[in-house]
Amino acid sequence: MDPNDPTAQLEEELDSDISSIRREICKLQRRRRFLSSSILSSEALQKSIKPQPSPVSSLLSLNKDISPLVRTAGTHAQSNHHRIAFSVTTFPFKDPSPTIDAESEDLKNLLGVRIDICVRNGRFTKPYYLLLRKARTNEQSQGKVRVKVHRHTIPAFIPVERLGRVFLPDAPQVLGDGDGNAETQTQLKRKPNTPPRKQNLNGFVREVRRQLVAWHTRLDAVYLLREQLGIIRRGVDAYPDEEEDGPWDRDVLVDVDFDSGVGETRLKENKLAIVAISPTALEASYVRVEWVDGRVGRFKISNSGMVERAVVIGDGGRDKILEAVLTGGDGKVLTVLERLKKVAFLRDPE
Incomplete structure (x- = not known):
């Protein structure tokens, strides 16, 4: 299709307007839910609708x-x-x-x-x-x-x-023999x-x-790491010029709206140069990390929220330093990014 075609330009403008309207609708819906919850849970409203000692007829009318x-x-x-x-x-x-x-x-x-x-x-x-x-x-x-x-x-x-x-x-199961007598079958x-x-x-x-x-604690830990790095949600936080073709990371246990793309996210550019971090399966026992230079790592989260072991592989083989950083320190998954920031600072003080 010719990009200079007036029809194609019109279609692009309409798609851009539709995407903008959908983002605005999502923001207004979140704002409405927040305000409704705040108003309904306010003390003034609860006092005004709380029934006072009165006849039954007044309570029914209330x-x-x-x-x-x-x-x-x-x-x-x-x-x-x-x-x-x-x-x-x-x-x-x-x-x-x-x-x-x-x-x-x-x-x-x-x-x-x-x-x-x-x-x-x-x-x-x-x-x-x-x-x-x-x-x-x-x-x-x-x-x-x-x-x-x-x-x-x-x-x-x-x-x-x-x-x-x-x-x-x-x-032990109870089985009946031919004469109708019960006998116990030993396990x-x-x-x-x-x-x-x-x-x-x-x-x-x-x-x-x-x-x-x-399980939910492991999922929450992965979500927290992604939020600390910064995420962009398709159709909500991303603008038309930031939209990319192809699949984005799909959030686990999030209802996806395939029209607006809500539920699909990607990471923002960050100082740690991490481009992807997500669980490898639904149980979220293993987390996959990918860096912009092509290094790929995987670490295991225990039920207590500790990083048990990790493997990082790049073009030059295994990166023992990053593996020790992922499993070192206090070993908690919640402090993984803090440990990675210290190593990044030592490698590049600027």
């Missing part, structure tokens, strides 16, 4: 006059208070699946476990759920109930099944005349939540 947005904000605040005080809650749940045997009604009655995680920006992630069902054992006649994981919404890289075998071991690796292992539901939920918190 609820009708209150905006649905205000009522929703109050419910949301109450839910957040509950989340802060109780990060793990349980609830009864009935399995709607028609494939379960109708005679086994107890298998339809599930125990739901909800896990709430608060991340660095003060927001709660979407709740994670565990659905537990009763396991058929001969211990039910003695008043003992065993459970096992039925369904869950935990990410696949967290070994829920393996944790279930450790904390929620199965009891493998179990000494005779020893009682079955007890289940530890609290330990199971605690370990699942610990791994979820560790």
Whole structure:
């Protein structure tokens, strides 16, 4: 297409105007959410809508006059208070699946476990759920109930099944012979005349939540490093002359608007000459760093937020100095950039 063509120029101007309008809409939407939250949580507004001792009719009329947005904000605040005080809650749940045997009604009655995680920006992630069902054992006649994981919404890289075998071991199965008598089948690796292992539901939920918190902590650490270096969000912070063709880094766990590009970011130019830093996979155990001179590094983050080991490779082979810097000092991932700045200053004092 000829760039001097008036039609092509008009199309470019229209695309530029559309991009500018979309950026402005995103900024106004963020501003609106911030102001709405500030107004609804203000003490003056809460006092004005708080019902005083009055007849029931006055209270009903007050609820009708209150905006649905205000009522929703109050419910949301109450839910957040509950989340802060109780990060793990349980609830009864009935399995709607028609494939379960109708005679086994107890298998339809599930125990739901909800896990709430608060991340660095003060927001709660979407709740994670565990659905537990009763396991058929001969211990039910003695008043003992065993459970096992039925369904869950935990990410696949967290070994829920393996944790279930450790904390929620199965009891010896009860099988019926041809005459209708029950006989107990001894589990493998179990000494005779020893009682079955007890289940530890609290330990199971605690370990699942610990791994979820560790995962979000690693993600928050990577996001913090990127923010300290400076990021540009496509369609929001970038101007038309700064837009680049090709894919940008996709933020993990961020809803992407493919029209405006929200959710795709790239790093700004920085003194450390780092052009990319991002987790290599969803679990964010390994982080990849790329420098402008072509060096590529990778370091591992432990569940406690420490840099366990690192590898940096350039045109001349491995860079032992940078590897020692990444793992040295206090070893914390949050201070990686501070350690890199000291090395950059020593190499180039200007």
